[in-house]
Amino acid sequence: MAESTGRKRTTAEPRLHGEMLATSLLAFLKGCNAYGYQLSQQLSESGLPQSDSGTVYRALRQLENSGFVSSFWDTSDQGPARRMYSLTAAGELFLGTWIEALNRYQEVLTGALAGFDVPAPTEGDSTEEEVT
Amino acid sequence: MAESTGRKRTTAEPRLHGEMLATSLLAFLKGCNAYGYQLSQQLSESGLPQSDSGTVYRALRQLENSGFVSSFWDTSDQGPARRMYSLTAAGELFLGTWIEALNRYQEVLTGALAGFDVPAPTEGDSTEEEVT
DNA sequence: ACACGCAATCTGCAGTTTGCATGTAGCTGC
């Protein structure tokens, strides 16, 4: 039945998807330029749910494609060349826009936890829930 | 050409993906039981970035699959039957866990906007960023 | 010198998720 193979968030373990990963990356890059490997590790240290390193690299590439970051090969140091990323003006703009949406999102969530419904429902439903 | 069919976040228009959609739904259901169509509209009215209604219905199904919501057919009213959803205990738990992760996430983002880097980077980078 | 491991990036694959368009079913208005 199409449900055994995939991992469907059955555990209470959040993951960092799509825009959330992208914007976290953008946020780190606002602080300081960095390369993929470093960003991948900063994610781990930040207490944020982690993504695969391959996913991080690909996200960075897409961000560059969208014009939100720019990159250049850094060979100034020893070891394999690093692709240094830095935030662009468009990236900062997007980050700001996203944060606004995020604030609304968090309002909804914390509002729900507080026990009242944020938007007025069309009809009063049955089962007024008891707040824990 | 490669941008008419596929949408690759090139505009500064956030979308609600994966867990974010799921948890928003959960949050609404904490306030009051509801059915898919209603939830889809609440999303629009909440100022949150929207998802396709088909996506909403599917998200609801997955949530039910995971045991975070339960549903029954409501035929008490006129019109086509509605699938009424309500939050389960597991759903509330998941919501709480998610909110904690979200707080960390938001710390990172807003910290970045403030102009300082949240975690201390391994090496001092070049380009001390100018705060806007 | 050579194997080994680490740092750093990239890619193939299979499975999942998404947006869009469309399809079904029931009720309302004309």
Place this chain on the structure above:
DNA sequence: GCAGCTACATGCAAACTGCAGATTGCGTGT
């Protein structure tokens, strides 16, 4: 009866994800 709205569901192609593996460059142990 036909159009239109509510409410839910599904097919499809494109996109995204995690995992595993490949690649390059450097340092270390023996």
